[in-house]
Amino acid sequence: MTCAAPAPGATAGAELAGRHIVLGLSGGIACYKAADLTRELVKAGATVQVVMTAAAEAFITPVTLQALSNRPVFTSQWDARPDNNMAHIGLSREADAVLIAPASADFMAKLVQGRADDLLSLLCLARPLERVPLLVAPAMNREMWSHPATQRNVAQLRADGATVLGPGAGDQACGEVGDGRMLEPAELRDALIAFFQPKLLAGRRVLITAGPTFEPIDPVRGITNHSSGKMGFAIARAAAEAGAEVTLVAGPVHLPTPAGVRRLNVQSAQQMFDAVLPLAPQHGLFVATAAVADWRPAALAGEKIKKTAEQRVPTLSLTENPDILAAVARLPAGQRPWCVGFAAESHDLLRHAREKRERKGVPLLVGNIGPATFGQDDNALLLVDAQGAVELPRAPKLTLARALVAEIARRLANAPTFPSPT
Incomplete structure (x- = not known):
């Protein structure tokens, strides 16, 4: 008998060890989930660099995400902290993946059109396509999600090589019910872990x-x-x-x-x-x-078998x-x-x-x-x-x-x- 260790990199609780994730937040009430998502990714071993749009800052503060990620949060393409003043280049080159969660309808439209009027859209456009994948987790009202324009944009994102995670269905902040909820933090964590697993059974x-x-x-x-x-x-x-x-x-x-x-x-x-x-x-x-x-029993009793004075222990065939x-x-x-x-x-x-x-x-x-x-x-x-x-x-x-x-x-x-x- 010989012994073999489990697959490399499969240590429980550290499935994202060594991975550097840029977590981008666009505007939407689902930004509150980004706090738990950041914690989940860090607990899974990843380093997380948060980048926020101005709209996202209206829903959750950079201070919260900085505390949870243990890294400074970037919000502006004019941020002078990088040595060359090019945050969109440095952030995208360091990443193993860019995850946009939540991805609003407006931000997905930006990605499709190649617009780059803020840091997050700029770094998505500047990322090296061959080695820095883009994943998006849509979050919006059900009518916005089902609108033909959004569906065209989602289809184009997929055609351009992005991975679309979700959305889920259920109660929405507006009071309506339907498709458009951002997936839960644990679901997104698991989806990211799955994304990095070797595709050894692809096509099977x-x-x-x-x-x-x-x-x-x-x-x-x-x-x-x-x-x-x-x-x-x-x-x-x-x-x-x-x-x-x-x-x-x-x-x-x-x-x-x-x-x-x-x-x-x-x-x-x-x-x-x-x-x-x-x-x-x-x-x-x-x-x-x-x-x-x-x-299995040879015959199924139609009623509950009762103990009787004559037969306290039934015989099962x-x-x-x-x-x-x-x-x-x-x-x-x-x-x-x-x-x-x-x-x-x-x-x-x-x-x-x-x-x-x-x-x-x-x-x-x-x-x-x-x-x-x-x-x-x-x-x-x-x-x-x-x-x-x-x-x-x-x-x-x-x-x-x-x-x-x-x-x-x-x-x-x-x-x-x-x-x-x-």
Whole structure:
């Protein structure tokens, strides 16, 4: 057995370590969120240089952003602090990315037109396009967002290479409800982290199962397990960050859907089987992280089973559930995705993982000790293939998910064949 460390740069809580972000604020009530966004980016390890327009200063003070970023805030293209008096050049050359949050309708129009009448628009125009990406987080009233002029500008921004984050939908400061809210600070932080992740699965379609299944006994009871779904959801997030188109089939868990992931909710093993099998041929990679119940009651009681004087302990007859991973692995060539299985064991992990990999007929089996990981935020993984086993030592689940995605991508690149999605 050999050991491998998680992917470089994946330390929990420091996903933006070494990144220098120019955070630009244009005018809008969503400027209040920029304070929390600055904190989130700094906590994630980034250095943050805030640049504000005059309109932004009407909503939040530079003093607030300076205190949170620990750096002087720039507001004017005539700022004399840079040695050459060219703040728009120095600020843009130092950046790993420019993030405009909030990006008002007016400021996006400026970007599209190439106008540069303030420091923020000037540095956006002066940034080196090939190495300093531009991300914008729109924030405006729903009518302003849906206006054809705004939609034309958003389309042009994307065509010019900018990444548009959001907007979200919900209650607006004006009292209306709809599209146009700036994404929340944590969402923007995660979007920026995802932006910098290597796109190792770009162009791939990935199908993932996660969580437990619930097998009903009667209308109020059922058979399930302790799986929280956290590992599977972390893998779905990591795969989406890596550029894949991800479909997640989730058992009964209360976890937010990772950004950019299509989610299908199911309850029982049969429902998961019925959801997965038609989708599998449309995907090039299948990752079966779900802890699927092996058995279910042979008959579902129509009413709650009651204790009686004659029968205080009922007898349950069980029947076997369909084997989702094995069924996908047996699909015909051309329809069969590259399969990764998971095994949650209580003991003898390596032996059981090897046996399960051979039994299921999959190229890679990922094992873990279930009682040590169910419900936890960290985990340790054992990757088992025909050549042997590789250990990913205990780390946060998202860190492990990114390392696993990198390992899968490496194996896919070296695989003799890779089924094309249909």
